[in-house]
Amino acid sequence: MFSFFKKKYQSINIKEFEELQNDKDISVIDVRNTGELSSGVIPKSIHINVMESSFTSKIKKLDPSKTYVMYCRSGLRSARACQIMAKNEFKDLYNLKGGFIAWDKAR
8 A cells, every 4th residue: 555645644533532632632623714613612622724824834833742633614624634734744633523513413
């Protein structure tokens, strides 16, 4: 298999996310646009819109040795955010499958 096809992040479900969320060393990043925040946010998450041209410069201010969980509305843009972060030397990345919709349903 070609190594460049290997994902540099893991997709996790809500149960796995809840287990990770208890770790104080985990940072949760909401990559949705500002308008979507009105539908709610996952507590303690930080907002960095993946669709903004400043996304890469903003993530470069973060510590690449830490663990990050990304979420968007449904899980697609957060997967893209994981890819961008992986290209920028972040190693411990997770994408929340189903995004905010799945998290909101599970509450």
